[in-house]
Amino acid sequence: MTTRTGRCSCASVRYELAGEPLFTHACHCTQCQRRAGGAFCMSMILEPEQLRLTQGQLATFEIAGDNGTLKQNRFCVDCGTMIHGAIPSHGILYLRPGTLDDTGWVRAQAHIFVKSKQPWVELPGDVPCFMEYYEPNDVWPAASLARLAARVG
Ligand SMILES: [Zn+2]
Ligand SMILES: [Zn+2]
Numbered sequence: 001m002t003t004r005t006g007r008c009s010c011a012s013v014r015y016e017l018a019g020e021p022l023f024t025h026a027c028h029c030t031q032c033q034r035r036a037g038g039a040f041c042m043s044m045i046l047e048p049e050q051l052r053l054t055q056g057q058l059a060t061f062e063i064a065g066d067n068g069t070l071k072q073n074r075f076c077v078d079c080g081t082m083i084h085g086a087i088p089s090h091g092i093l094y095l096r097p098g099t100l101d102d103t104g105w106v107r108a109q110a111h112i113f114v115k116s117k118q119p120w121v122e123l124p125g126d127v128p129c130f131m132e133y134y135e136p137n138d139v140w141p142a143a144s145l146a147r148l149a150a151r152v153g
């Protein structure tokens with residue numbers, strides 16, 4: 001199994017990512033733009049067991065999403081870099097892939113909430129784009145859907 005490493009800006013938090021992500025998307029919603037202070041956020045969706053903190057400490061902040069779902073965002077306690085989010089009711093993690101030591105292999109497999117994307121952002125023609133969210137059954141690779149189904153049991 002492939003193991004990859006990542007860290008926060010100050011390097012007090014380090015982690016290991018085991019195996020392949022379920023899916024990676026770029027979200028252009030206004031909440032993500034605000035959180036990133038930029039044009040979009042990338043989320044690498046993982047099973048919680050895939051991410052292991054090997055050094056440092058994370059602080060957790062909770063916010064309610066637009067639909068009222070509770071989200072947790074986890075940050076380095078020393079420098080405030082966001083490492084990952086979680087939706088406890090869904091049992092999955094959203095890694096910020098920009099915190100990986102090697103980002104050369106990371107690709108957005110879909111762009112979502114493109115209805116609010118910044119006008120200068122040009123979307124690639126060969127990647128699925130959605131005005132809002134997508135239905136994972138329609139977009140995720142079969143192997144990822146099977147892993148998710150196995151978790152839910
Ligand atoms: Zn840090
Ligand atoms: Zn978003």
